[in-house]
Amino acid sequence: MDIEIFPHRLLNVDTAERLLNDLDGIDGIKKMIIHGPRLPPVREGHSDRRTMIINGEEVNVQVKPGRVLMEIESEEVIDKIREVCEDVLPFGYNIHIGHFIRKQKTVSDTLKYGAELEEIPDEMVGLTDQNAKLSERAQILQRKKEE
DSSP states (O other), X not given: OEEEEEXXXXXXXXXXXXXXXXXHTSTTEEEEEEEOXXXXXXXXXXXXXXXXXXXXXXXXXXXXXXXXXXXXXXXXXXXXXXXXXXXXXXXXXXXXXXXXXXXXXXXXXXXXXXXXXXXXXGGGTTTSOTTSOGGGSOOOOOOOOOO
């Protein structure tokens, strides 16, 4: 099941970092994707083009965070997500349920990646920006397993 958190405004990097870290603590979330307009190239500079620390790992910000797409295990998780959003997004947000993340490779992927398509892991399907350079594609953060 997919859901979308749609804040009533674009997020600054600090707010997005706090939101993602708080959401990371919720069991039942399989994937999270930050979606928004792409930031200008590094050479042009931008105050939001920096590194976030999510789950202890550095993530280079490539977009101005506007929406958070998530794959979740069940509807019970939505109440926990709503609690985090109430705390972090005081300016308002909407949560939509639907299909937002592709689950399989498409013809467009074949045209874009060619022979490299087979090298792209299945967990990257639906996460990458077709127009981005290979060096600017999605970064996967694995949850740390408790021992």
